[in-house]
Amino acid sequence: MASLVSERYEWPILDQKEGTQSNTFMPWICSVIDEYKVTFPDGYKELFDSTLSEYKLITGDKLPFDNFGEFQHFLKKSVTTQIGEPTSRKFKVLQDGPYHLRGTLQEKIVGGTPHAFDGFFGMFIDNLKKRFAGQTCVVETRRAEERPSVWHYTDDTGKLIPYDEETNNEINLCLQFDQPPIFKQIGEFKYLIDPRAKTQTNVYTHTTRAIKQLETRPSVKRWYYINDGKKTPFSEEDNRTIKSVKSGDNPRLNGYELYLDGLFQVNDDGDIQQLVYEGGNKKKRKTKRRRSIYNKSRHRA
Numbered sequence: 001m002a003s004l005v006s007e008r009y010e011w012p013i014l015d016q017k018e019g020t021q022s023n024t025f026m027p028w029i030c031s032v033i034d035e036y037k038v039t040f041p042d043g044y045k046e047l048f049d050s051t052l053s054e055y056k057l058i059t060g061d062k063l064p065f066d067n068f069g070e071f072q073h074f075l076k077k078s079v080t081t082q083i084g085e086p087t088s089r090k091f092k093v094l095q096d097g098p099y100h101l102r103g104t105l106q107e108k109i110v111g112g113t114p115h116a117f118d119g120f121f122g123m124f125i126d127n128l129k130k131r132f133a134g135q136t137c138v139v140e141t142r143r144a145e146e147r148p149s150v151w152h153y154t155d156d157t158g159k160l161i162p163y164d165e166e167t168n169n170e171i172n173l174c175l176q177f178d179q180p181p182i183f184k185q186i187g188e189f190k191y192l193i194d195p196r197a198k199t200q201t202n203v204y205t206h207t208t209r210a211i212k213q214l215e216t217r218p219s220v221k222r223w224y225y226i227n228d229g230k231k232t233p234f235s236e237e238d239n240r241t242i243k244s245v246k247s248g249d250n251p252r253l254n255g256y257e258l259y260l261d262g263l264f265q266v267n268d269d270g271d272i273q274q275l276v277y278e279g280g281n282k283k284k285r286k287t288k289r290r291r292s293i294y295n296k297s298r299h300r301a
Helices: 022-030 044-057 066-081 088-094 104-112 118-130 163-176 236-243
Strands: 004-013 036-039 137-143 151-154 161-164 183-188 189-194 197-201 208-215 222-227 229-232 254-259 264-267 272-278
Touching: 004 022, 004 044, 022 036, 022 066, 022 104, 022 118, 022 197, 066 088, 066 104, 137 163, 151 163, 163 183, 163 189, 163 229, 163 236, 222 264, 254 272
Parallel strands: none
Antiparallel strands: 004 137, 036 137, 151 161, 151 208, 183 189, 189 197, 197 208, 222 229, 222 272, 254 264, 264 272
């Protein structure tokens, strides 16, 4: 598996007071943007945590984060609120310089409302300059892996179920570029997905499931279904079942009857999902039914 870095930018930690806090705020913001990787000096995150503990002890203030990792979760939600989505594509539309957003937008992102955390930020920046002046925070733009892994979660029977393509890409980027675990809304539930711990936790029920990383090759021929507008691969076992079906037969999998020539599947309630085949020429199969297509979530807790 290969990952290529296409761009690099350095934010220096200066020893004197600046008229702007961009040298501190922008590495924070870039660290939660998809496709950006930020490398902080060794000990940076520990200094953040110790300064935060000291600040809370002195002031008694309550902040919505207790360490740098939680601060990054806070930032990612704030970025989504302020610019729409935490992607490099959206960031580049709004930037007014290399890896830079206008000052008022920076303040809204890092503080929720401007100046909300000025007391803590001032204390941390003073400590930062004393300890790390002359060092840099390095921001890199990267390209996703040429041969990405496919992530699966386990259902109640222990069967491996693949994530949809969008979620799978987010998990790979999180692991590959040392980002914090991701929060993901899938169907009616919200999950914390931690690829390092290899767990998926329902934030409402606290049910935890194991997740597993499997490598795939770009040439693999595979069947997918469209779930809530997202292309979701069938499991390896289900793909083998579909490929073994004789022409004219309609296999039944996971409560759905598959009409392979019509490229759709339908359950007993009449709910229909589109099917997609990639990686080779699909054999023509006879079928008696064709119906209009719409999407319904199949993801369960």
